[in-house]
Structures are given as structure tokens and as C-alpha cells.
Amino acid sequence: MHVATRDELSAALDDxxxxxxxEPRLKQMTRDWNRTIHVAADxxxxxxxxxxxxxxxxxxxxGPPAGPAELAVRADLAxxxxxxxxxxxxxxxxxxxxxxxxxxxxxxxxxxxxTLMIWDA
Amino acid sequence: MKKVVSVSLGSSxxxxxxxxxxxxxxxxxARVGCDxxxxxxxxxxxxxxxxxxxxxxxxxxxxxxxxGERYVxxxxxxxxxxxKTTPVVDGSRVxxxxxxxxxEWLAEHGPVPLKGAKVxxxxxxxxxxxxxxxxxxxxxxxxxxxxxxxxxxxxIRSLAELAEIAGKMAREVSKLPIHMIYPVGQxxxxxxxERFPEFYREADVVAGDWHLMRRYMPxxxxxxxxxxxxxxxxxxxxxxxxxxRWLVTTTPVVDGRSFATNVIEGAFTALLGRPxxxxxxxxxxxxxxxxxxxxxxxxxxxxx
Numbered sequence: 001m002h003v004a005t006r007d008e009l010s011a012a013l014d015d016x017x018x019x020x021x022x023e024p025r026l027k028q029m030t031r032d033w034n035r036t037i038h039v040a041a042d043x044x045x046x047x048x049x050x051x052x053x054x055x056x057x058x059x060x061x062x063g064p065p066a067g068p069a070e071l072a073v074r075a076d077l078a079x080x081x082x083x084x085x086x087x088x089x090x091x092x093x094x095x096x097x098x099x100x101x102x103x104x105x106x107x108x109x110x111x112x113x114x115t116l117m118i119w120d121a
Numbered sequence: 122m123k124k125v126v127s128v129s130l131g132s133s134x135x136x137x138x139x140x141x142x143x144x145x146x147x148x149x150x151a152r153v154g155c156d157x158x159x160x161x162x163x164x165x166x167x168x169x170x171x172x173x174x175x176x177x178x179x180x181x182x183x184x185x186x187x188x189g190e191r192y193v194x195x196x197x198x199x200x201x202x203x204x205k206t207t208p209v210v211d212g213s214r215v216x217x218x219x220x221x222x223x224x225e226w227l228a229e230h231g232p233v234p235l236k237g238a239k240v241x242x243x244x245x246x247x248x249x250x251x252x253x254x255x256x257x258x259x260x261x262x263x264x265x266x267x268x269x270x271x272x273x274x275x276x277i278r279s280l281a282e283l284a285e286i287a288g289k290m291a292r293e294v295s296k297l298p299i300h301m302i303y304p305v306g307q308x309x310x311x312x313x314x315e316r317f318p319e320f321y322r323e324a325d326v327v328a329g330d331w332h333l334m335r336r337y338m339p340x341x342x343x344x345x346x347x348x349x350x351x352x353x354x355x356x357x358x359x360x361x362x363x364x365x366r367w368l369v370t371t372t373p374v375v376d377g378r379s380f381a382t383n384v385i386e387g388a389f390t391a392l393l394g395r396p397x398x399x400x401x402x403x404x405x406x407x408x409x410x411x412x413x414x415x416x417x418x419x420x421x422x423x424x425x
Binding site (some may be wrong): 025028029030031032089091092095105106108109110112113116117 | 154267270271272274275286289290292293296297301
């Protein structure tokens with residue numbers, strides 16, 4: 001069985017940010033949505049990252065956010081890497097409880113839509 | 122007498138029973154709201170199974186038909202499976218035909234010329250046929266799926282982009298609990314909270330799902346036309362207060378009430394004696410032709 005590593009999640013998030021920047025519609029879709037998103041793997045210590053959306057621009061930092069995050073996304077590392085690589089839709093692991101999102105329902109929905117716009121599958 | 126009961130996840134304040142004549146056959150139509158309680162809806166469907174001619178499902182779809190692809194809504198399918206003998210219908214078959222016909226009729230006979238009119242269609246996932254028909258008659262349509270279903274400030278302005286985005290959304294939305302995307306239960310009675318009011322303001326016509334458009338409707342809707350269904354006398358008063366001029370309902374008005382397409386699909390099921398899966402498109406066309414179908418147009422500036 002393949003064991004995902006922190007570097008794989010880091011690479012998947014890098015790719016996610018790159019694809020976000022390459023889709024011009026996402027800038028418009030998120031222009032009013034300034035949010036900090038804390039992405040953390042349950043099963044690998046230190047596999048934590050911070051995505052920051054500001055005026056339609058998305059950036060990535062390693063480690064937890066300096067302040068409170070509006071969205072906290074947690075799952076095992078393999079699931080997170082698969083979602084941010086676009087190999088898995090977030091909806092199914094979210095509904096099964098494997099992916100946990102601590103956020104308002106509205107923010108959860110918007111994150112889902114952003115992910116949909118990045119990936120074709 | 123034939124009997125159709127619509128089990129809705131919507132508010133019980135909208136419950137109604139009436140007898141309508143379809144091609145001279147009297148059919149009792151009842152709508153029972155479960156106030157967003159899915160378990161109550163499941164229990165009610167089990168209790169009705171085998172005792173009525175058809176069961177309608179309201180407040181949730183079973184199928185979303187987007188650009189030739191069909192998506193199964195899991196919450197809806199679970200409800201359908203509660204019945205073992207009575208057909209359970211969501212209205213999607215009738216909606217596809219009736220809403221196209223309504224738009225085509227309005228383009229020729231309606232009080233507001235649709236060609237070139239600014240139309241806000243609040244969501245198309247559940248009525249892609251109406252979206253296509255509006256494009257075909259030359260309406261200048263904003264499709265509000267991203268704005269009103271997901272809160273994303275992105276108006277969709279072409280049918281091609283709608284097909285792309287709605288297809289992606291349908292795949293995911295169909296797996297989510299219905300309450301995340303659609304106002305059910307008491308949310309249907311709540312005071313509207315304005316969302317993207319500039320798109321309502323710009324529109325000559327606001328079309329689509331009644332509960333969704335009502336939920337975000339601004340106070341000033343003077344002179345506009347509404348194209349929808351499932352309208353009660355209270356809803357008419359609500360629209361009058363906002364200054365709406367024309368109300369067009371795609372389903373027939375029975376005893377002051379425009380029932381949802383799931384109720385009409387239930388009535389057709391009772392008339393034909395077989396479920397929608399066993400209908401042909403000609404069956405629906407034939408029934409509508411025999412009924413001399415046309416949408417109901419009401420001038421809300423007239424009293425009554």
C-alpha cells in the first residue's frame with residue numbers, strides 16, 4: 001500500500017495553487033471571499049499548511065496559520081493529497097466523515113465550488 | 122376518486138388539498154409538508170404506499186437533467202425507495218416539457234416580450250429545459266446557479282458556460298444533503314435576505330424555483346414578471362407587496378393554487394396508469410395537447 005508523505009501533500013497543494021491562478025474565473029468567484037484555510041493531516045505529524053485567499057489571490061504557506069482560520073480541513077494525508085491533486089472529489093469523503101471541514105455551511109459550499117472549478121473530473 | 126399526495130420537505134404551512142379535473146377525470150391532489158424532516162417524509166411515504174395512485178416528492182429532486190446528462194440526487198432516491206408499490210415521482214419529466222412549452226408560449230403571447238428581455242433564472246440545475254428554452258427564444262439571461270446555490274458572485278451569461286459549470290455542480294450537489302443547497306422546512310417561511318439584489322433589479326423577468334427566488338428577493342420588484350410555480354395566495358400577496366406586475370405559473374392553477382410539477386406528474390401517472398419511466402415523450406405531449414395547456418398569466422395590478 002502506498003503511504004503518502006508530507007512532501008506529496010505539499011506538492012499537491014502547490015499544484016492546486018498553480019491551477020487556481022491559471023483559471024481567471026476563480027479570481028472573480030473569490031474576490032469577496034477573504035479566508036484562511038488550515039489544511040492538516042491527522043496521521044502525519046507536521047503535515048499542516050495554510051491557504052490564504054485575499055482579494056481573489058490564493059497563496060500557500062507551510063505550517064498552521066498564525067491566527068484563527070475560518071476553515072479547517074482535516075483528513076488522513078492520502079485523502080487530502082488525492083483531493084488537492086484532483087483525483088478525488090471532496091464531497092464523498094466529506095459525506096462519509098473521512099474529510100472533516102470546520103467552517104460555516106456557506107464557506108464549505110464555496111470551497112467545494114472552488115475545487116470543482118479547478119478540476120475537470 | 123383517483124388520489125395523488127405530494128410529500129414535501131417544505132413547510133407544512135403550504136399544505137393544500139383540492140380536487141382538479143384532468144381531461145374530465147376528477148383527481149384529489151394533496152400536498153403535505155414535512156417541515157424539512159426527512160425521517161417524517163420517509164415514514165409518510167411508507168404509510169401512503171399502496172393507498173394512493175401516485176406519490177409526489179416536493180422540495181427535493183430525484184433527477185437533475187443537465188445538458189443531456191442525468192444525475193441522481195441521493196437524498197431524493199432514498200425517499201423514492203421507501204415506496205414498494207405506488208409510483209413516486211419528482212416532476213422532472215413533466216417539468217422538462219411544461220417549462221419549455223411555457224417559455225415558447227410566453228415568447229408568442231406573453232405580456233412581456235421575451236426576445237431581448239433581461240431574465241434572471243435563479244437556478245438551472247433543476248430546470249435545464251427552461252434555461253435552453255430561454256436561450257432559444259432570444260432572452261438575455263443571467264443564470265444564477267453559482268450566486269444563489271453557492272453564494273459565489275459569478276453570474277453565468279451563456280448556455281455553453283452554464284452547461285460546463287452546471288454539469289460540474291450537478292455531480293457534487295446531487296451527493297449533498299438537500300438542506301445545504303435548497304431552502305426546506307421553516308426556511309421557506311423566513312423573511313427574505315437580499316442576495317445579489319442588483320441582478321433582480323436589472324431583470325425584466327425573474328424565473329425559476331419559487332422558494333429560491335423568494336429567499337433572496339429584494340423589496341422593490343416593481344413592474345417585473347415572475348415565471349415560476351407552487352404559488353399560494355400568500356405568495357401572491359407577497360409579490361403584490363413588492364410591486365410585481367405579472368405572475369406566470371407554469372403549472373395550472375387549481376382552487377387558487379399553482380401546484381408543483383411533482384403533483385402534476387402524479388396526476389398524469391394516475392391518468393395514464395403507469396409511472397413516468399414507462400412514458401414516452403409523446404404521452405406527455407399528448408396529455409398537454411388534450412388539456413389545451415398554456416401557462417397561467419395573472420396581472421397582479423388587478424384586484425383578486
